Amino acid sequence: MNELQHLARVRDEDLAGQASGAGARALLASILSEEPTAEPIAGPTAGPARRRTSRWRTSRWRARLAVGAVAAAGFAAAAVIAPAVLGPRGPASSYANSAIDIELRGDMYVATIKDPLADHEKYTEGFKAVGLNVNLEVVPVSPTQVGQLTGMRLSGRLAPNGQSISNGTTPEGCTLGSEGCAMTVEVARGWTGWASVQLGRAARPGEKYRNWRSAMKKGEMLEGYRADGKTVGEVMAEVRRRGLKAVFQIITPAPDNGGYGVDPKQQSAEVGDDWMVWEVQSEEAGVVRLMVTKERLPKNPVYGDTKITDE
Structure with missing residues (x-):
């Protein structure tokens, strides 16, 4: 607006x-x-100055x-x-463009994502119009995180109602992907902070996911299978059995195995079947990424301990 x-x-x-x-x-x-102002005119002759x-x-x-x-x-x-x-005119209470529709509902601004593939500047423009400093980016994610906030950085205090930013759907509780169901982001009225937010959308064919999600979780490609702590040969057998493909990410454990790094120069190394798998992530539809080391380690470097898969 x-x-x-x-x-x-x-x-x-x-x-x-x-x-x-x-x-x-x-x-x-x-x-x-x-x-009109009159002032003396200087001349070559003496005598009283004439007013002119x-x-x-x-x-x-x-x-x-x-x-x-x-x-x-x-x-x-x-x-x-x-x-x-x-005059006492504050920010608008509603805004709409081709990508987003924002309206004030009670104590919350509800932003409905009309075009999940739009440039993120369209979303940010909408929030700015209603007085909110929110940089929203809608990114491709694995199936279990579609419609979820997958990344968020905030500054500032909570709004008077104790809330800041959350996600949802409209109509409330509808199933994303069904007719008339859209993703929403809700921002509390009165919140004056700054936020950078990522909201997950369904990926297009061949599009890589931009969320960090274990492929072993419920609803993901290796649901029900425990890959961490197994060899590459064992995990690849299951990957092929499910009709999937795999890529590898070689990780470098911290000295105490309480973390890891990734060296781009090592990624061209040939991974053997006897290498160890510490995590499997969803890469894109039909493809998983195995996080591996050549050595067997006393504990999982991805989590700093024995990995326990939830859900």
């Missing part, structure tokens, strides 16, 4: 005759009542007259515009 739309509309014809208003007439009368109107002074007097008339008209125009600019 263009904020200038809130201004009173003033056309040239609306201002016709404004210079003859009370304020303008008073200013004009003040200017006209001031007599200076051409320069007269020109300046005429200029002041013109400026006064313009100023009077300007004051009249300001009297029309100023209340709209300075």
Whole structure:
């Protein structure tokens, strides 16, 4: 929404005759009542100076007259515009563009994602229009996180109602992918912080997921299978059995196995069937990523301990 739309509309014809208003007439009368300035003209002869109107002074007097008339008209125009600019109009309570629809419902701004494939600037534009500093990006994710907030960075305090940002659907509780069901992001009214948020959408064919999700979780490609702690040969047998493909990510354990790093220079190494698998992630539809080391380790470096798969 263009904020200038809130201004009173003033056309040239609306201002016709404004210079003859009370304020303008008073200013004009003040200017006209001031007599032309007389000043001595220096000459080669002695004696009392003759009083004569200076051409320069007269020109300046005429200029002041013109400026006064313009100023009077300007004051009249300001009297029309100023209340709209300075009045108590806060941010809009609703906004819509081709990508997002935002409206205030009670204590929450509800943003409905109309185009999940739109440029993220379209979403941010909408939040800005209602006075919220939210940078929203809708990204491709694995099936179990469609419609979920997959990443969030926040600054600032919670709103008076104790809330900040959450996700949902409209109509509430509908199944994403069904007719008329859309993803929503809810932001508390009165929240004055800054946020960078990622919301998951369904991936297009061949599009890599942008969430970090174990492929062994319920609803993912290796649901029900425990891959961590097994050899690459064992896990690949299950991968092929399920009609999937795999890529490898070689990780470098921290000295105490309490974490890991990834060295791009090592990724071209040939992974053997006797290498160890510590996690399997969903890469894209039909493809999983095995996180592996050449050595067998005393504990899982991805989690810093024995991996326990939930769900």
